[in-house]
Amino acid sequence: MKANIAHTDKQRVVIVGGGLGGLELASKLVDNDFQVVLIDKNNYHQFPPLIYQVASAGLEPSSISFPFRRIFQGKDDFFFRMAKVEAVDTAAKKIQTSVGEIRYDYLVLAAGAKTNYFGNKDIEATTLPMKTVGEAMRLRNTILRNLEKAETEDDPARKQALMNIVVVGGGASGVEIAGAVAEMKKNILERDYPDLEASQMHIYLVNAADRLLSAMDPASSARAERDLKELHVHIRQPQFATEYKDGILKTSAGLEIPAETVIWVSGICANTIEGLPKESIGHAGRILTDRFCRVKGLQDVYAIGDQSLIEGDKEYPLGHPQLAQVALQQAKCVAQNLKNQLKGQEEKPFKYKNLGVMATIGRNHAVAEINGQKFGGFPAWFLWLVVHLRSILGVKNKTFILLNWVWNYLNYKQSLRLILKAK
Secondary structure (H helix, E strand, O other), X not given: OOOOOOOOOOEEEEEEOOOHHHHHHHHHHOOOOEEEEEEEOOOEEEOHHHHHHHXXXXXXXXXXXXXXXXXXXXXXXXXXXXXXXXXXXXXXXXXXXXXXXXXOOEEEEOOOEEEOOOOOHHHHHHOEXXXXXXXXXXXXXXXXXXXXXXXXXXXXXXXXXXXXXXXXXXXXXXXXXXXXXXXXXXXXXXXXXXXXXXXXXXXXXXXXXXXXXXXXXXXXXXXXXXXXXXXXXXXXXXXXXXXXXXXXXXXXXXXXEEOOEEEEOOOEEEOOOEOOOHHHEOHHHOEEEOOOOEEOOOOOEEEOHHHEEEOOOOOOOOOOOOOHHHHHHHHHHHHHHHHHHHHOOOOOOOOOOOOOEEEEEEOOEEEEEEOOEEEEHHHHHHHHHHXXXXXXXXXXXXXXXXXXXXXXXXXXXXXXXXXXXXX
């Protein structure tokens, strides 16, 4: 196979990964004096902050996804290739992909991260991750299928295991999916599944840290914990999952939970690419870079987003947080520096501006930390909705999501709880 990309006199920028950072970088470089090549294993961009709503049947997968070819339709000197990057040859300045070799003048690695199972192969094989739209659809199917099975199960112990849901991980993803499933239990279960008793459905949140949302202020953590407990989520901390076998999740505190649905959102690690120097790989597989996002020991190769770890920033000695805003700001920095190189102008180091963090727990409940201000409840929840709605690509997607949210807020009578399987 051949990548089939025409050679021109323009400098070619190859971007690996079409996540938030990669897409932002491509958008900043297209229509400039570069040939831009975007490579991703999917043909669409997905919006990670709302993946949990797909998993809990609150949104359709297409609402938070957008085709790359539609985004860059009609753009000159832009090429998208749906492919998997297998290796980098930095000496020859080319990458090996599933559709052949692709030469680059500048290479930007923005392939993001994957679920971290901390080396536990058994848990990796048996639990459900929630990092991609595909994984969210599988999780949605599992939750709904287990509820269908529970309605016809005679064995009380088996029925309880089908109704139990365990979330492992107390970060934003864990808090948000636990809250969403708890809302389903509170407002939907008895209406859609009249033969099941909502009180028998138990949602557990297992957290290895001593508090939820450990990256936020303790006051925000306490508020999130209080909101989840009001939704009858059973929080078990500090303890970590040690084993999940034969439908039983075991924790470090000796707790044993029978559950057919175990959601693993306990951490992430960077996606790896062969061919990079060993000395450029840091903690959790993150690629070490300088203050300009240039990969350690290499020229013309950059890394941004969840995949990268910038060294030398005194404010973030362990690397910047793996958040959307970091990826977006790094993409803008690299784009401007590439343009500066082309013009012979001075490059500027990356400087992260913390715009705040937020997490939603459920209807009218969220926590936010913006410009030193910490608040929660309805104001934080409404701000969370506005910020994320603005970030969605496409007017149609924005409209559909807004209508879904309004309709769901008024009556919870969604028609999205479908078990869909491709054969």
